[in-house]
Amino acid sequence: MPEGHSVHRIARQFARNFVGRRIAVSSPQGRFVDGAAMLDRKTMTASRAVGKQMFLEFDGVLWLRVHLGIYGAWDFAGEITTDATIRSAGGRMGQTSQRGTDEPAGLGEQAEGSLADIAPAVDDADGEDSVRSIGAPRLARVRMAEQEKEGELETFPPEPVGAVRVRLLTDSAVADLRGPTACQVLEPAEVDAVIAKLGPDPLLDDSAEAEQRFVDVVRRKPTPIGLLLMDQSVVSGIGNVYRAEMLFRARLNPHTPGRLVPEETARALWRDWAYLLDLGVRTGQMMTMDDLDPQRYAKAMAKREDRHWVYKREGLPCRLCGTHIVLEEFGARKLYWCPKDQA
CATH class of the missing domain: 1.10.8.50 (Helicase, Ruva Protein; domain 3)
Incomplete structure (x- = not known):
């Protein structure tokens, strides 16, 4: 199951690439049609992670709550970057930059820019650090990034792969959600009630x-x-x-x-x-x-x-x-x- 650091990274990835943009919301799998219709063509106004749960706000009035659980994951495609300066909902972000150094950068050092600029110099074999697919273990499902090489999409948006519960699409980026434990549209008071139960x-x-x-x-x-x-x-x-x-x-x-x-x-x-x-x-x-x-x-x-x-x-x-x-x-x-x- 994705732990807290992964969910915070997902929320900040949404903050960098989706917040402030009008989102086409659909449910290719067909299991979230009504919820998708409630959010479709609204502007994403905030993204927030609290522990293992993530909340995406639309037009300041509705939230998409997602709990990935054991099998859930987000796949991203298109123009996806991370930004160490993003601050979301009281959180803080910084990526350790090791490019061109012989030792790990200090914990307080921050970098800004694309993933290529700020990702760790060593790509871990387990795929734990990824801008393209975050969530359940990579080998447990089909991913967009396994079909086409990153940055080499022949068409955009790519066709959904597998059982995509929710697709969030802008003119330049797409995020597909598969296998979550929870995926629901909530009003602000309902979000507050969920968060109030968390440590x-x-x-x-x-x-x-x-x-x-x-x-x-x-x-x-x-x-x-x-x-x-x-x-x-x-x-x-x-x-x-x-x-x-x-x-x-x-x-x-x-x-x-x-x-x-x-x-x-x-x-x-x-x-x-x-x-x-x-x-x-x-x-x-x-x-x-x-x-x-x-x-x-x-x-x-x-x-x-x-x-x-x-x-x-x-x-x-x-x-x-x-x-x-x-x-x-x-x-x-x-x-x-x-x-x-x-x-």
Whole structure:
């Protein structure tokens, strides 16, 4: 399932390429005909991500709410660029520029321009960082970019590929949505009601109040912290990858009841999520290992298996202590952790 950084990147891609333009909205699959008719020929006026959910505003009166779930994805074609200076709905964006350097750019550095100018110098083999297709794993579905090479569309717009729930089309760009868990047209009050049920998102609110809200909720719950981090009413955007990695980075046993998590540890979790989420938005990849030299950094950016501490490393030795990483079913999801460093 796409995690928070991917959804924020999608929202900002819409902000750069669709907001301010009149949109032709259709449902090639036929499952969203009525909703498409409500939005068709309206101007997209805002795009916003809150955790794993995205909201696109039309004419300031209606919103398209999308939750990608496990199988959903957006495919983009046409003139698509990203812009590090875009700010949407209280969020912030910056892309780390590494072109022409021998080491990763500083976390505070920003760049502006097309994807070719600001994307990481190393294209990761797993396709986690992509301007063309964001969402479910690439191999799980047919994508526009697999039919024609990027930038070489013979006709525009291209024909829909696969079961496209919603197509958003301008005179120069198109976005196709497939397989979402949720796709609905909402009025502003309904959007507010959905967001009110979500936990804080540090990209939208990194205030002391948001941190305290997270800490208070965690420390009054008997639920294991490994489940609380995945609860979108507790904190927004964390999925299976970030959950495993954050718990390892905190050296915290996933089964620890929230109420037994020390306050300083709970605060550290919130601040680490703010850091990792921001880094994920800027690089397009879930980089969770720190203090890598330039060679190891480039290797990690190229392959997912080299940028995580425990995720999908079951049976392999822990990078710190050598103990084999454990895989277990936890809350109907796979959990990876080190039984020694997280004891």
